[in-house]
Amino acid sequence: MKMKIYLFGELSLMSSIPFTRKIALVDCNSFYVSCERLFNPKIRKKPVIVLSNNDGCIISRSNEAKALGIKMGEPYFKAKDIIIKNKVEVFSSNYSLYGDLSRRVMRTLKKFGSPIEIYSIDEAFLDLSNFPDNQIESIGKEIKATVLQWTGIPTSIGIAQTKTLSKIANHIAKKKLSGVANLIGVENIDPILEKIDINDVWGVGKQLTKFYKKNGIYNAKQLKNKSNTWIKKNSNVLSSRTALELRGISCIHLETTTTKRKSCVVSRSFGKRVETFCELKEAVVNYCLNASEKIRSDSLVAKTITVFIRTSPFQKNFGYYSNSKTIDFAISTNNSIEIVKTAVFILENIFKNGYQYQKAGVMLTGLSNANQKTNLFSSEKDEKISALMRSMDNTNFKYGRSALSLASAGVQKKWNMRRNHSSKIDTANFYNLPKIHA
Ligand SMILES: [Mg+2]
Incomplete structure (x- = not known):
C-alpha cells in the first residue's frame, strides 16, 4: 500500500513539470x-x-x-x-569497411545509455529527454567528441523537440564550427524554419513538394503555420504529422525495438558477365562465407537460406533469366560448411547454361539467437564445428578477411566487382589499424 502511494506521488509530481522531449540526430559527416x-x-x-x-x-x-x-x-x-x-x-x-565503422559508431552511441534508433548506415536518433535543458548542448558536444575519439569519424549533431526538427537542427549543425546545433529553448523558431526549403523537410518527397508549392508553401515556416483544417483537408496523415512536428509536438516516435538484424543479405553485381557454373559457384560460396561470418559475429543462427541469380535486364539480345530458391535448414545454423553446402545444392537446381549472369546473392532469414537454440540433437560433432568456426573467425580477424576459407570459395575471383579505385582497407586486417593522432 505504501508503495502505491509513493508511486502516485511521483507521477503527479512528474506531470506538474512540463516535459520537453529532446531528440538528437547524430549524422556522420x-x-x-x-x-x-x-x-x-x-x-x-x-x-x-x-x-x-x-x-x-x-x-x-x-x-x-x-x-x-x-x-x-x-x-x-x-x-x-x-x-x-x-x-x-x-x-x-x-562497403565492408563502411559497415564495420558504422557498427563502431553506433556501439559508441549506445554507450550513452539513451534510447537509440539506428536510422541509416551513418545516422542515428537518440532520445536525450532525461537530460536537463541547460545541459543538453554540452551533452551533444560530449557525444560528438567521444565518437571522434573512439572511432575517428566526425559527426554533426542536431537537437530539438521532435525528429523532424532535429533533422533541421542537423542541417544547421553541419554549417557550424562546433558541429552541434541545439533548438531546445529557442523561443521563436520561425526565422530558422523560413530558411529551410520545403523539399529539405524530412518526409517531404517530390510529390508533396509539388503539391505544397502549388499551394504557396515554399519553406518549413509556411508549412508549420498552415491551419490544421487546411492540412487535414488537403493532405494525408503523414504530412499533418510533419506540420505538428515542426510546431514542436512530437508524433513520430523512435523505433528502438530489436536492433538485431532479422535477415542478412549478401549480393553483388559482377564486374563482368559470368557464364560458367564454376565461376557462379565461387561467387555464391564467397557470399555464404561472408553472410555466415556476419551472423556469427551477432551470435545469430539462420533458419532459412535463399539463393538467387539473374542476368542483366538490359541485355535483351542475350535473353533474360532470373531464378531463386529457398530451403529450410534441418536445424537453424550459422555453420559455414552447412550453409555453403545448401547454397551450392540450390545453385545446381536453378543454374541454366547459356546465359550471361550479372548478379547473384545469398539471403539468410529467420535469424534467432544462437544461445537460445534448444537443440535436442546437438552432439559432440556440433561442438567441434562451432569451435572450428570460432577459430576461422579469429584467424580472419587477425590476418585479414578470407585468410582461412573453404576450397570451394576459389582463389581467382574473376567475378569480383569492378573496383578500380579501392583503398583495399580491411578492418579485419590487423595491419590496417588506423594510427591515433592525439
Ligand atoms: Mg551523413
Whole structure:
C-alpha cells in the first residue's frame, strides 16, 4: 500500500513539470569519405569522392569536393574533367569497411545509455529527454567528441523537440564550427524554419513538394503555420504529422525495438558477365562465407537460406533469366560448411547454361539467437564445428578477411566487382589499424 502511494506521488509530481522531449540526430559527416580518410591521413585536406558499385556514380563527397561543384549522384564519367583538373582523390566503395565503422559508431552511441534508433548506415536518433535543458548542448558536444575519439569519424549533431526538427537542427549543425546545433529553448523558431526549403523537410518527397508549392508553401515556416483544417483537408496523415512536428509536438516516435538484424543479405553485381557454373559457384560460396561470418559475429543462427541469380535486364539480345530458391535448414545454423553446402545444392537446381549472369546473392532469414537454440540433437560433432568456426573467425580477424576459407570459395575471383579505385582497407586486417593522432 505504501508503495502505491509513493508511486502516485511521483507521477503527479512528474506531470506538474512540463516535459520537453529532446531528440538528437547524430549524422556522420561525408561518411564514406571520412572512412577512407581515417586510414589515409594524406587525403585529410584534399578533395575526395567515393563511387557507387562498379564505379558508376558519385555517392560521397568531402567539403572540398562539394566546393568544386561536384554533384551528389552524378555519373563518374561526367565529372572526370573537374576530377583530373583538381586532382580529386577517387575511391571505389568499400562497403565492408563502411559497415564495420558504422557498427563502431553506433556501439559508441549506445554507450550513452539513451534510447537509440539506428536510422541509416551513418545516422542515428537518440532520445536525450532525461537530460536537463541547460545541459543538453554540452551533452551533444560530449557525444560528438567521444565518437571522434573512439572511432575517428566526425559527426554533426542536431537537437530539438521532435525528429523532424532535429533533422533541421542537423542541417544547421553541419554549417557550424562546433558541429552541434541545439533548438531546445529557442523561443521563436520561425526565422530558422523560413530558411529551410520545403523539399529539405524530412518526409517531404517530390510529390508533396509539388503539391505544397502549388499551394504557396515554399519553406518549413509556411508549412508549420498552415491551419490544421487546411492540412487535414488537403493532405494525408503523414504530412499533418510533419506540420505538428515542426510546431514542436512530437508524433513520430523512435523505433528502438530489436536492433538485431532479422535477415542478412549478401549480393553483388559482377564486374563482368559470368557464364560458367564454376565461376557462379565461387561467387555464391564467397557470399555464404561472408553472410555466415556476419551472423556469427551477432551470435545469430539462420533458419532459412535463399539463393538467387539473374542476368542483366538490359541485355535483351542475350535473353533474360532470373531464378531463386529457398530451403529450410534441418536445424537453424550459422555453420559455414552447412550453409555453403545448401547454397551450392540450390545453385545446381536453378543454374541454366547459356546465359550471361550479372548478379547473384545469398539471403539468410529467420535469424534467432544462437544461445537460445534448444537443440535436442546437438552432439559432440556440433561442438567441434562451432569451435572450428570460432577459430576461422579469429584467424580472419587477425590476418585479414578470407585468410582461412573453404576450397570451394576459389582463389581467382574473376567475378569480383569492378573496383578500380579501392583503398583495399580491411578492418579485419590487423595491419590496417588506423594510427591515433592525439
Ligand atoms: Mg551523413
